[in-house]
Amino acid sequence: MHVVELHDAYIMQDVNTVLQRVTFTLGKGEFAYLVGRTGSGKSSLLKTLYADLPLGGGVATVVDYPLQKLATGKVPYLRRKLGIIFQDFQLLFDRSVADNLLFVLNATGWKGKARKKQRISEVLMRVGLANAAGKMPHQLSGGEQQRVVIARALLNEPLLLLADEPTGNLDPDVADSIMRLFVEINNAGTAVLMATHNYQLIQQYPRRVLRCQDGQLLDSTAASFRVGE
Structure with missing residues (x-):
């Protein structure tokens, strides 16, 4: 089963095409890096996959949702099957860690106070922050916030x-400890597509690499591919 399947997809940023004729699949439980210079289309590709940017053309399916005919009302359902992680955290700084997580559970339709509390405790334990539920984001280090x-x-x-x-x-x-956490999550069966500039991590934790370059998406599984920029 594929969690991502793109065929001749066009990735847009405003009215500009940043990547064209993108064709690749990401299998269930697979891990791939997304690399490329700033402005090469990495973020635009990720935003297209979680339906923040419209698909410019071609065919794209993400966790069984076809992006080319995705109704606005279906976007929240697509995102419930995705985990989206940003560089700048985007935490709500006026509420505790537990309340940040509760906000998402409420927004995605979870019911039952005890069930929500249990889920919050499970995910915090999973990322090594079992004692952080009552803390405010500003009381945590950058690595803990991530x-x-x-x-x-x-969740x-x-x-x-x-x-x-x-x-x-x-x-x-800290980057290394976060990377080890991603590897653990991936080993437990979640597929990961990670945009990064950190070639040291790629060398340390080698996986498939997809590179945005000159409007194309190049795949390390192709014979002509070289890792460095």
């Missing part, structure tokens, strides 16, 4: 994690 973001992304047991530069603002040791 772990909260990952916990938030795991609905996604089939696919989309991560946009998740280690971009973190020092190397």
Whole structure:
């Protein structure tokens, strides 16, 4: 089963085509890096996959939702099957870690106070923050905040994690610990597509690499591919 399937897809940013004729699949439980220079289309591709940007043409299916004919009302249902992780955390700083997670559970239709509390505790334990529920985001380090973001992304047991530069603002040791967490999550069966500039991580944790370059998406599984930019 594929969690992402694109065929001759056109990725747009405003009125500009940033990537054309993109064809690739990502299998259930697969891990791939997305690399390329700033402005090469990495973020636009991720935003298209979670329906923040419209597909410019071609065919794209993400967790069984066809993007080319996705009604606006169906977008929340698509996103419930995805975990989305941003570089700048996007936590709500006026509420505790637990309340940040509760906000997502409420927004995605969870019912039952005890069930929600249990799920919050499970995901915080999973990311190594069992004692952080009552803390405010500003009381946490950058690495801990990113772990909260990952916990938030795991709440609905996604089939696919989309991560946009998740280690971009973190020092190397913290980045490595976050990367190990992604590997663990992936080993447990969640597919991961991670945009990154960190070639050290790619060398340390080698996986398939997709590179945005000159309007094309190049795949490391092709014979002509070279990793460096």
